[in-house]
Amino acid sequence: MPELSKMRKPDVKVVILGDMNVGKTSLLHRYMDRKFKDTMSTVGGAFFLKQWGPYNISIWDTAGREQFHGLGSMYCRGAAAAILTYDVTNWQSLAELEERFLSLTDTANNDCIYAIVGNKADLIDPQAQLLANQDGLTADWERTGEPRVPSACLTPPASPISLSGVSVNKQVSREDAEALYGRILRYKGLEETNSLPADKMCFETSAKTGYNVDALFETLFDMVLPSVLKKRTEREGSPTVDLEECKGTGKRARAACC
Incomplete structure (x- = not known):
């Protein structure tokens, strides 16, 4: 009964943090709704609930704007x-x-487990661009029965490209992200x-693509x-006290004294 499972208290909490316009909300919509949405900046925070087998996982989307920064620690509590x-x-x-x-x-x-996620890979990685036909478009092999042969090579081209045709450069390497992860471990x-x-x-x-x-969320x-x-x-194995039994014991003890 999925309706009842959604009403249960979440078993675990995941929070997503980052500056405005990095695509946090779009990532969540892509995972939860299986589609890309052009979204407005999140105000405060938003709550998503994902059923993962018998467990309910709450995913908190937080605002990246400076004026909502103070709410972040509240959303992270217990993550x-x-x-x-x-x-x-x-x-x-990345620096933010x-x-x-x-x-x-x-x-x-x-x-708490920490994941460092570089979004908008479709702007700089041809392999990420190849999945663009999943965003509301009909794949070539669905129309003709033959897979599309990509015009772009799987290695990054010499000149920066993007799906929109606007040239962009990759400013953050994977090594930069891994170095940040190491600093996070030391901070903790x-x-x-x-x-x-x-x-x-x-x-x-x-x-977008x-x-x-899926690999990100399901790995976590x-x-x-x-x-x-x-x-x-631990909860199931912890000793419990029957309050009604204790009350009864107390009454019997007082009666014996009289």
């Missing part, structure tokens, strides 16, 4: 995973993650040798699931 999002064509959006948004995660769980006082490796926790995605979006969900199971086991 099991944080998605720190930047724009691969905007170096400042460390300067403005990382401190907001101080209210997250001690075992975590040993890199005992933490998830950077190459597993740094993603490049495209909300869907490139790597698989990682936080063990912590959910552990906490449930």
